[in-house]
Amino acid sequence: MHKIKVEDKEFEIFLENETLNKRIRLLGIQMNVDYDGKCPLFIGILNGSFLFMADLIKEINVPCEVAFMRVASYEGTSSSGKVKELIGLPDDIEGRDIIIVEDIVDTGLTLTHIIKTLQEKNPASLKVSSLLLKPSALKYDIKELEYVGFEIPNEFVVGYGLDYNGLGRNLKDIYRATEG
DSSP states (O other): EEEEEEEEEEEEEEHHHHHHHHHHHHHHHHHHHHTTTTTOEEEEEETTTTTHHHHHHTTTSOOOOOEEEEEEEOOOOSSSEEEEEESSSSSOOOOOOEEEEEEEEEEHHHHHHHHHHHHOOOOOOOEEEEEEEEEEEEOOOTTEEEEEEEEEOHHHHBBBBBBBBTTTTTOSSEEEEEOO
């Protein structure tokens, strides 16, 4: 099994790039059907979603627009359970079909905050596409979560946009942390 080291952690291959691309193609096909005759606005949540978003957009055949947002969480060693602010929030999304693009959904806290903030601006529709979902870690019911690439166990993963201490985003495959 192919293993890599990122800083002080060892990781093993989990999802190969070819597997990721096949699933992303299927998500794109579904979105092309669902948004036929519409012009959705894809909003990628930085930093993690950038590779997934780029590959997903290549599969979209309907007219669409792209924007990016970043979420600044409170700093500290433990999560305060609060989200500080959304940076780059698109101005006018009223009446638009919005698709939030996430790399991974674990507890759902940040995503719930993003959805609430965007819903206040009265979009025509709002759905979420996440490459990865950790159902066992989910603490919020997110009915907007329409397009999920892979459901994974509650394990630490890196690569394909996901990082460990800022490193590993450039890996073309997704790796999971090995024990020890």
